[in-house]
Amino acid sequence: MNRAYDKSARLVCGALDIDLAELNDWNCCGASAYMAIHELRAHLLSARNLAIAEKEKKDLVVVCPACLTTLTKTNHYLAEDSRFKRTIGAGLKAANLQYWGSVKVRHLLDVIVKDIGESEVKARIKRKLTGLKVAPYYGCQLTRPFGEIDDKEFPTILDTLLKWIGTEPVNFPLKAKCCGGLLMMTNEDVALGLNRNLLDCAQQNGAECIATICPLCHMNIETYQGDVNKMFGTNFRIPALYFTQLMGLAFGFSRKELGINEELIQSQGVLEKHLEVIR
Amino acid sequence: MVIDLTERFEPKIVGFLCKWCAYTGADLAGTSRIKYPPNVNAIRVNCSGRVDPTLVLKALSAGADGVLIAGCHPGDCHYTNGNVKTIRRFKVLQKMLDQFGIERERVRLEWVSASEGERYARIVENMTEEIRALGSLNWKAKLEVVA
Amino acid sequence: MAEKIGVYICHCGTNIGKTVDCKAVAEYARLLPNVVVARDYQYMCSDPGQEMIKNDIRELGLTRVVVASCSPLMHEPTFRRAVESAGLNPFLFQMANIREQCSWITENRELATARAKVIVSAAVMRVNFNEPLQVQKVPVNPNVLIVGGGITGIEAALQIADSGKKVYLVEKEPTIGGYMARFDKTFPTLDCAACILTPKMVSVGQHPNIELLSYSDVTDFSGYVGNFTARIRRRPRYVDEDKCTGCGQCEQKCPLSVPSEFECDLGKRKAIYRPFPQAVPSTPVIDREHCLYFTKGVCKVCQKFCPRGAIDFEQEEKYVDVQVGSAILATGFDLFDASRIKEYGYGRLPNVITSLEFERLTHASGPTAGKILLKNGKPPESVAIVHCVGSRDLNYNEYCSRVCCMYSLKTAHLVHEKTEAKVYEFYIDMRAFGKGYEEFYKRLLHEDVTFIRGRVAEIADVPQNPSEKGKLIVVAEDTLLGIVRRVPVDLAVLSVGLEPRRDVVQVAHTFRISRSKDGFFLEKHPKLAPVSTAGDGIFIAGSCQGPKDIPDSVAQGAAAAANVLSLVDRKEVELEPTIALIQEESCSGCKICIGLCPYNAISFDETGNRAVIAAALCKGCGVCVAACPSGAIEQQNFTGPQLLAEVEAICAQ
């Protein structure tokens, strides 16, 4: 299902004339677990990506908020802590790399809304998604802890984009609440509870599907709906779609191209109600 | 921890601090007992706009490893815009120092308000570290060696 | 002839002595050129310390003195006076700061001592080049400018005016009174704010020595201590203050109602209005943005009904200049904008209100005539009071706003008194430090208020069980019980903190004063000069310096007044002679300096083909000195040779 994110993001970027170039020899950002086990090494991983990007004179665009947070955190530390900078510098030197701190790290959503803008997005719309009620789900990492993209607790940037492509973002007060994250593996009860709150809130507010920007959120929402239903006696069947998939639909790409129908909870029925081709 | 003085290179940095903001900020760092490297020796001036680039050149040629000019944040100058004139001079000076082969880390223009003791300490710490990594400038002695 | 320099190293008790080997520094200083005596002593600023210097000047014939101790901002005047009393020009003294920028910044005795030596040698080398200077004395204009007509400004104005001095009181709003005029009761005594404030407002309005300039602001402030010029912008009220009697006819007849700012938009006012009935001055003001005449070109009903013909639609903004010798800034605070904390839902959830809105709701002459009601008109069954909104929070303001705990208790008391509602207070720490404050807290503890110790995480409207349906759910970790609590309520009152006013940057620029890290105006010394600023003759009082309650604000207003009166009665002040001078024979007339002076102190003498500095206008920034390509301009006490000597001494080590 994450392949769908990759596919759809590339298609959407192509349509918007965003020239994406895959970073040469990139490595894991060092997120989550590694940060907790060995912080310095995790930062080194992240700094390596930054250094390669700088060498190639590129800024970084990521679609995963965990990558975003890690890379941004490394960037911040490097700018503020000269000792840290020297340590990282020594590590990079071992790999024949150096990093001066010039690389900007952005999330694709941020780039599309702030740099590309409303008129460019709207100009590419080929199908209407009118009336499709979507719960805009941001998850916990897009805006936290830096808040550079939007308000940390109550972001609206995805709502804005969803409106541009003709959908109807519903009131979704839990939009930046936790999906359960990795707790799904260590403390499933808690994670399922959090998940239920999200699904319940989306349903109460009339959402037909949930728009996501984070692969982990997406997985938790989709994969565990059955478990939630079992545990709480509920009957949720709310499909989750990446924001790029929704954009891709509006831009006229086929469902197959966008990886729609690969999901566990089929969105077909919901989408068919609203999709119409602009003639 | 005992610091071995013989081992570590202690950069000698001349600081020109305006009395309204930066000097007061540096005082505040002390009053707040913030610990930072004692490598900047402050010269108090009324305004960073008094800092003739000649003074910077004098310091560098006389044996300083770095020079810090610190004044009020732009817009906060006690003399309206003295610090703007400092920026004008600094930008050209920086270009000339590039030509002289003096690393940019050695000569810095920073803004420190009267309440930014913490910031002042951080700037000095950062600058000291960076110059320590670069090593001694020692212009005067080296001039004689390469004659 | 070689100078005879005396060097004095102060231990400052252990403040310096603990990290700097003062004896070693004195021994080192003794070997510096021209130094004839170098001593160390426990407290140089003490009487015996000063006597030591004076004796040496007399007996050893010292021509220069260096004291290495604290920052010159602390004791430079002390030592200058000491040196002067022994017959030496005070500018032949040089201070070396080995405390704030040396002994206090490191624990490494070796490094600190080495650094102290450098600092002392720089001062010694420099003092050789110091020159005797004469301070200029200028008379003090006895008139005083006070900016801000809240309780602080009112107090200061009355104190000064009562002593017979002229006060110009500038207020931005149409009326004086400030925030206090909008409060219902005041803590901890629960006396009515209006009852104690309005008599003072009336006194201001009627005082022969106070010229009240309301609906005005200061756009420029120039000059120097004792001799300032303030340019005041008077915005047009469209009502002639001299003709208007404040009868209120116009307000009654005005056909247009708009939300009232004074009532936090909870109530209405007319397009011609006084913010509240007891406003001073009582002259109303026309709100140009809404007034039908200004927006549509028709109406003029107020003009028709005004018995005095005071309405003047042609009034224009005008500027007046006033000459004053000193100024007090009492510009107050702004409330934290609660909508910034999105998770509290202010602006999104209708029954989340701020404490000021609560004040208006509970005020007898407020929009609900004193009834505490929800947006649907019903009384609340439960109320949460949320402390520290925008305060003690690294995301917003790190500082404590000082007044919120107490006014939150007052809020709880009023809710309890006027409704049947269950009251919850969510606090981090209860801070009740003033006279009678702890007692007030005790009283509330017995008034059946539920105190929950925990910072509120969010105010949600997503129910998780039936009891939460249709309620606001206040979520907080109860740190006394160690559990997360979800408390359903009908009304949440956000105890918003105090912030610097939105225009604080602009005002700081106008008056050229600094601000502290929190954004409020910076006092000269937090303990010993709390109402002075780095700008001589400019004082600050009340919440523009930091959050304050009413008693503290009034005390500061009076303190600032005392400072001003002391300055005025001195009749003259001394000016620092650190001005720039042009050496006539060196000036080439290149004109580089002419446009650089921010005070237009430099002019060009066409016949002499050279630049001339007007000494009285020069403030000593030294910009022209640094720029002069002929080296023809010198700044007194900051001459090229003096600064070069310092540089050389530092680099020579």
Next chain:
Amino acid sequence: MTKPKVAFNWASSCGGCDIAIFELGTKLVDVANKIDIVFWPAVFDYKYSDLEAMPDKSIDVAFFNGAIQNSENEHVAKLLRAKSKMLVAFGACAYCGGIPALANTTNRDQIFASSYLETPTTDNVEKVLPQTKVQVEEGELTIPEFYNTVKTLDQTVDVDYYVPGCPPVGEQVSKVINQFVEGGLPPKGAVLGASEKSLCHECKRVKTDRKITKIVRTYQTIQDPEKCLLEQGIICMGPATRGGCGSICLDANMPCRGCYGPLPNVIDQGGKMLSALSSVFDADTEEDIQKLADSVVDPIGTFYRFSLARSLMRRTKP
């Protein structure tokens, strides 16, 4: 009265200073009549051995032009110092380093590489570089050692007076020589043949608004001959340079390059000019200021064209 014995020497310089003396034209005859020239290699055939043979302090005044860039320059400087009662640094090179001192922005190895290996017209297959000693059949040949850093005369030997200019203007030269012949010399260390004020003092161009909105080089603009060049965006060293030359460059629509050296109260000509120029930039934001600063190409070559050796830094990073 015996005529004063005078020596002229040419060290590291273009020779313009010697020409400047010829420029006196018919006055040269008057001058020559008043003095007794004992050493002038540019004009007559003198050997250094002649100089070495003279008794110490036997020359009354030696005019030394040129900077010290090699061991020969240094040797002659020391020799003339010993043989003369008074030594005069004559011209910008001896006084401040002059154009040769711009070599201080590089070093010997780079200069050799550029001169003997890298220039397209050089045909040096064997990559031969100058050696101070070389063995040939006939014996050992030597040439002077080339120094890394160019020095002024007074950085090498004690100097009594200075005459600035590249070259000193003729009128000033005859005045100076007369001062030595007829007396009236100021105390030792003084600068002769120049004004105590900057060139702006004697410049006839109109100065109005000291605001620099752009910086251009001379070929990029058509100059207004009446207006101050700085105000037209051309960097003119006039404000930071001694006058006395008669502002001849300005009369020819060219900016002052600073050859008369720093003003009496100034220790570093380039630093002062940098400060004066940038202070009047008509830019207040960091971005605008940066743009103007970027348009100052080659600050060292502009501000220290003639005075790098006499500046505080003296050369680029050693």
